[in-house]
Amino acid sequence: MEPGEAVATGMYYLSGPVIGTGVAVLLTLAIYSFLYADNPVYKFAEHLFVGVSAAYGVAITYHMAVLPLIIDPLFRPQNTPSGQPQYWVIIPALLGLMMFSRFFRRYDWMSRWPIAFMMGIGAGLAIPATVQTSLLPHLYSTMQPLAPMAEGRLDLLTGIDNLLLLVGVVCVLIYFYFSLEHKGVFGVASRVGIWFLMIAFGAGFGNTVMARISLLIGRVQFLRFDVPEIFFPPSP
Amino acid sequence: MKVQVPIAICFIAGMIMLVKFFIPHYWSDRLEEELLNWARIVGAFALVLGISSLLRTHVEKIRRRRRDYGYSFVTLLAFIIACVLGIGWGLDPPSPFDWIFTYVFAPLDATMFSLLAFFVASAAYRTFRARTPEATIMLLTALFVMLGRVPVGDMLAPHGLFVAWAAALGFCIVWAVYPWLRHHTGQAAPYVGLLIIVAPVMVAFSLYLAQSASETTEWLMSVPTIAGKRGIILGVALGSIATSLRIILGIERAHLGGGGGS
Structure with missing residues (x-):
């Protein structure tokens, strides 16, 4: 059984x-x-x-x-x-143990060593990783042709999308540029940047709500279908 | 000793990871792998530090018999039992910890987050009621994205939900620029405003006549949303590179905290 x-x-x-x-x-x-x-x-x-x-x-x-x-x-x-045996792992283990010096006021400066090590590793990794995965791919994807050709003909819709993307990215970057007062043309571009940001935040919010609703549906399905199947299985 | 050594450690670790990227060699790969393992070991101790902080909070609550201190026993007992089972009997099924994960952790996690479905809508309404054109655009985009993610969105507006979004966008533009319009166009302001509303609708209508709600959502997600997010991502990337350099070079020292010393 x-x-x-x-x-x-x-x-x-x-x-x-x-x-x-x-x-x-x-x-x-x-x-x-x-x-x-x-x-x-x-x-x-x-x-x-x-x-x-x-x-x-x-x-x-x-x-x-x-x-x-x-x-x-x-x-x-x-x-x-x-x-x-690899005895050199004692070094990071000791560094890790130094974290607990935070509990002793007199020796809490020792906890800076492991923190500095972690920060150094993280910062050293972050620079090439950010350039490779965030900066260059996004710059490349933004610089797309504004009059693309598809099968020998002008692909107008893709061109408009590419133009919107370029304008949106530039305007958002202008909005985050604080070294110049947001007035005149710069101010208008900054305002357009806010609009693109609002669309992005709205879409993010909509997606979050739908993700939560999906979880809710999952729990309701669990209570409605899975539970009866386990507690009251169909007769053989 | 107290400040210079940590700065030196940070510089050496950071430079090794940075320079290694430009020297793809067996030994540099081994060095990187070993340093990453070291970071995982130190990270494990950091986790213990964080957990000890949580446990101390609950122990203190019980010791001082603060309000609802009885529930702290639940947290402590659950932690101890799950820890003993997880460390003692492993994680792979069929283990007691896998049972706890499947029947306690996973349902609690999913239900806790699904609970937000009930509150997020009302919280959003309170937070960004459509008081400004920007807030209206945000709400409308959220609404269209939500509609586009469910079948009822296509049933409600099989052709032209995008046109509705474009109309709303035009309305928001007029709302935002109307004072400027009135100042520059005088009596003609309402007609110019109407033109601003009609223009995106006409463009949308001619370009996306057969657009369904789900296709509209896809377009919203792949063009204007990506533009907004990409601006943020590029800003964050540049900021991240600058901050990382400052940390490696010892200019940024906030992570070393106070405490003095030299």
């Missing part, structure tokens, strides 16, 4: 998925109870979420970073590709 399968007596074989689905239903309803008012059931679910989320981060970090990068190279070298 499969877990959760109905038996002749109408009783169910309690299993991980069945209990889990019951827990998921209760927690889903507990969160939605907030729509009526803030209440103890919602607060319980909220605090549970905080605790489990934090533990999720710790567990993932332990298995993805601590285990393969510190414990295996130092104490279980047979699990590493080289098979040899």
Whole structure:
């Protein structure tokens, strides 16, 4: 008999998925109870979420970073590709431990070393990555032909779109340029820039709302279809 | 020691990562890989620091018996149990932690964010009521994007939702520039205003006569929205490069915090 399968007596074989689905239903309803008012059931679910989320981060970090990068190279070298102990990982481990000096006022300056290391790595990575992934591709995509040809004929619609893109990007950049007073032609361009920004923010907002609605539909489908299927499966 | 050493560490780490990019070689790749692993190790300790801050807050709440301190027990217990199961029995299914992820974390996460669907619309209405032409454009674009993402959008306006958006855009332009128009065109201002409204509608009508709501949304997302976002992205990219250089060269020292020393 499969877990959760109905038996002749109408009783169910309690299993991980069945209990889990019951827990998921209760927690889903507990969160939605907030729509009526803030209440103890919602607060319980909220605090549970905080605790489990934090533990999720710790567990993932332990298995993805601590285990393969510190414990295996130092104490279980047979699990590493080289098979040899790698004692130099003690250096970043010590740097990491220096973070905890923040708890001691006298030695809190030591926490600057690991922070400086992280900032240096991040800044060094950011420059080429930003140029490669943000700056150049977006500049290239903005500088498109204003009179493109398609199959030997002028593609007017694409040309208008390309012109709009160019005007929009330039105007938005002008809006963010504060070294010159936004007056005259510069002011008009800045105003047009605001309009393009508003369209972008509006589209972003619309997308966010739809993403939340999709999640809501997902939860309602879970309660409406998945739950009855697990608790009241069709008779064989 | 207290300031110069961190600046030196930051400079060396940053320059290695930067210079490595221009020297594609086996050893430079190995060096980068090793430094990134070091950063992951230090990052793991930083996470512990952050979690300890969360735990201290809740322990303090319980110790001082502040309001609703009982719920802090829930957070602490949930954290300890999930941590023990996750570290002790692993993450891969079928493990107890996978059960917690599937039946506790995932439903709570999805439901918590879906709850925002109820509040985001009313919050948006309160925040950017159409008081100005800019706010109106933002609301209208949001409305059209939402309509374009659902089948009912195409049913409501199978041909020409774009024209409606263009009409609204023209109206907002007139709303914004009307004082300037009246100053420069006097009695003719209403007619010029009407022309400004009609012009985008005519253009839209001739170009996108058979445009459906979903196609309109696609156009909105791929042309004017991209233009706005690209302006922001380019600004952020330039700012990011400048800030990164300042950090590597030790000009920017805010991340080192206070505390004095030399």
